Amino acid sequence: MSIIEIEDLVYCYPDGTRALDGVSFRAEKSESLALLGPNGAGKSTLLLHLNGLLHGHAGTVKVLDRLVEDKNLSWLRRHVGIVFQDPDDQLFMPTLAEDVAFGPVNMDLSKDQIRERVNWALQSVGLEDFKEKGPHHLSFGQKKRAALATVLSMKPDVLVLDEPTSNLDPRSKMQMVHLIRSLQESGTTIITATHDVNLVPYLADRTVLLDKKVAATGSVKQILGDRKLMESLGLEMPILADVFERLNDEGIHSTLTPMTKEEAVDAITLILKKNSGYPG
């Protein structure tokens, strides 16, 4: 049983524009999936279907083998947590502690359980010292982490992230990536919508390319390494993969296309050894 099953999902905006045109894909437990696509591909719209904020005009969405419908929205929202792109939309209580407690309180947990979850969530994102601060006292990067904490405290089985690294500086981006991977390691299924193709190899195991419908799905290397496929959707390959593909075309590099810095260093070391007797 897949944790998320979407079959032939169709959704139209109120003005009649088709945002999703028969989307089908699955996500497995503890998997980290990246949802890639150009602007207007329907990524954010698709994510809103996962916890019943939007309902498709055709097709089905199942979470943990239960159909997403009005009668089980309360159950659904305990199991699927969405972190939206703008953190200010998610930090609406006077203090961070109250924001992070908002979800557990609505789950009717005891005061002790709520306190424990709030502390755990804030520690997970490194904001335990900001409990009594208001959202206006936080930097943008802190707000992004705080927004994640507000969903983490509900301990969802599926964590859906809409552009989690947008507008973050490089260090904050990598901190966010490490945090997401550690959540995956603890058993949470992660679905991330992102434009940042360079981060996808660090963030995800599998990629779904979306342009109103699923254009392709496969491993990160398989999808991001396919220049023609990426360019057909107005996307670019990760810069490292792009460079090594060009070296491949020149006959300089012939092994697997690296996607991460570490893989690239190994590949360059190999090229140098081969070409100039570099001892490494």
Next chain:
Amino acid sequence: MSHFYSERYSRLESPIHLWEPRVRIISLFVLTISLAMTSSIRQATAGLMISFCLVLISRLPLSHVVRFMKWPAIFLLPLAIIVPFTAGGDKIVMPFLSSSDIAPSSQGIILGILLLTRGLSAAIVALVIVSTAPFTMTIRALEDLGLPDSLAQLFLFTYRYVFLLSDQLNTMSRSMKSKGFVKRSDLKTLRVLAMVLTMLFIRSYERALGVYYSMLSRGYSGELTGSDRCKIKCKDFAKSLLVVGAAFGICVL
């Protein structure tokens, strides 16, 4: 807009700050009513002195009080100056005034002073109510005292997001100036400002939708859960007794 300026002194540790919010609001409200009903200079002066005592006890900086009080003073001073000339009563003969019709009356002067002192006292007490607790705590206390839940949520969210809207307005204004826009008293300027306001409304609607989705995603079902309420202690009642006693004392002076 000065972000959260009014909350700068909301976390001091004076007896007023440490007063349980609900009891504080009710007691100071009773005092405000009493101040507004003073009918003699003696009562009004006593009320003003009590208001100043509250400011001293609350340890609010005098500069903060003066800065706030200029606004009620701007409203009340003209009234206090005009009323002596418009109220009826025994006209005071003034050598430099040729006609007694435009001379002030003694009753008018008393009324003017009364208006000024009553207004200033009530404004000072209102400032103490607002400045001695975070805004959200005050709204929560009002909710406990009967403010409808939907109104309380309206106030809380407006307060949370009005500064974001203000920032957006500033950004849009900077953007317009960068493109050479100059505000003039003409139709073109009005049209541009109307469009800017429209965009602001649209953005605030989109923001509201985003916040609503976020709340729904975290199990919101119409009620805003709050932090634990403070317990009312004996010293809170003692403070109330003092303030309400002072309020009644003013009335019988």
